[in-house]
Amino acid sequence: MSTQSIHDTAIVVDGLIIAKWGRDLFEDMRRGGITAANCTVSVWEDFQATVDNIVMVNGLLRDNADLVRPVRSTRDIVAAKEEGRTGILLGFQNAHAYEDQIGYVEIFKQLGVGIVQLCYNTQNLVGTGCYERDGGLSGFGREIVAEMNRVGVMCDLSHVGSKTSEEVILESKKPVCYSHCLPSGLKEHPRNKSDEELRFIAEHGGFIGVTMFTPFLKNGVNSTIDDYCEAIEYVMDIAGEDSVGIGTDFTQGQDAQFFEWLTHDKGYARRLTRFGEIINPKGIRTIGDFPNLTEALMRRGMSERVTRKVMGENWVRVLRDVWGE
Template sequence: MNAQSLHDDAIVIDGLIIAKWGRELLEDMRRGGLTAANCTVSVWEGFQATVDNIVETNALLAACDDLVRPVHTTADITRAKEEGKTGIIYGFQNAHAFEDQIGYVEVFKRLGVGIVQMCYNTQNLVGTGCYERDGGLSGFGREIVAEMNRVGMMCDLSHVGATTSQEVILESQKPVCYSHCLPSGLKEHPRNKSDEELRFIAEHGGFVGVTMFTPFLRAGVDATVDDYVEAIEYVMNIVGEDAIGIGTDFTQGQDQAFFEWLTHDKGYARRLTNFGTIINPEGIRTIGEFGNLTEALLRRGMSERQVRKIMGENWMRVLKEVWGA
């Protein structure tokens, strides 16, 4: 099967997109053949502002129902594939929207939120992000993990500190993930995960989505889709071919003000990091070029079976474990 035919036939899931929402972006998702994507609806926002984001995004999905469908179960992802649409999973990059109310977890689950990152770069009530001294998972955090397990919401640890991550992995009764990360074995960066961390999550039934965010890739802004595949292969050699998938971290259409908001604590306080130039790897600059990734994986010598797993089958399996049937 050639690369294009394989891409068209495969389940293709992106474990993290934080792009500028609009019809144009959803059209590009269709061009790229995305079956489903975890789309960020909360980073620094509290409960009310996150609900407002969901209301706004619901309206967009309703207006573009020829292109997309909401996802609450893995059956919805299968349906999206059959209909030639992209399934939209709502995700948070910070548990801040739960505030101090455990009951908000179920409220957001009912609104379609399927994946929640425990912290975004810094401390919250649950635990610590990757840019601060890590105090680990709080007692309240343990209750949040238990409630997320109960309602069927996946714990994400991509921007979370190493100690907090390890404690969430041990605490959770269901698989957890790094939805979008890269290996520090290829480039040292606070956001990248060590070989030990990657091995630990996989050994405990967890999952790793590999990002292509160029500031974290070895080649930086000069990276190509092949550099991205190098990172995927590196991670796969540690976690195995069943615990790996894609989490691009596409920021398509976002402006400089957005990145300023992301890189300051709480969106406005101290600067945490400076990404410099933001440009996606050559060959996969836009979501519409997603098919080039399938081609690059095959070119690297991966089998059709491995490519299908990486592009989406592994995400499907682990989401089913967390969400239930």
């Protein structure tokens, strides 16, 4: 079977996309053969603004139902594959939208939010992000984690501080994830995870989505698809073939103003980081280039069985463990 045929028949899951919503994006998802994607609907927004974002996304899903469908369960991911559409799973990159209301966890679950990153770079009511002195998981945060476990929302720790992450991993009764991260063993960066952190989450039943965001890759904007494959292989050597998947962090279509909003605390306060030029690795510049990833992994010696796991089957299994369906 050719690598294209393997890609065409595989379940392909992207664990994090924060690209600009619209039909162009959905068409590129179909070109790339994406079965399902965790798409961000909240970063710095509060409850009301996040609800407004979901209203907007629901309208887009209705208007583009020939290309996309909502995902509430792993059955929906399988159905998306059968229908030749891309399943859209809603996710947060910050628990800020929960405000100080534990009941909002279930409300947003009912609206389709299945993955929530507990902190985005800085401190919130739950814990601490990766750009501040880490005070760990708060008492309120423990209640939020328990409620996420109860209603079936996955805890994401990609932008979360090391101590807070460790405490969430120990606190959660369900698997948690780094939906989009890279190893600091290949490049030292506040957003990258040490070998010890990668091993710890895997040993506790957690999951790692490997990102291709070039500011965090070894060769920066000069990175290629092979540099990305190297990062996947590095993480797999630590975590094992069942605990690793894809989480691209694709930002295609976003403008400079969007990145200014992302890189300032609360979207407007102190600057947290500068990304510089944003360009995806050579060979996988857009979501539509996803078949090149299947080809590259297999060219580098990954078996078809393991490639299918990494491209999406692992994500489906761990999401089923968290969602219960």
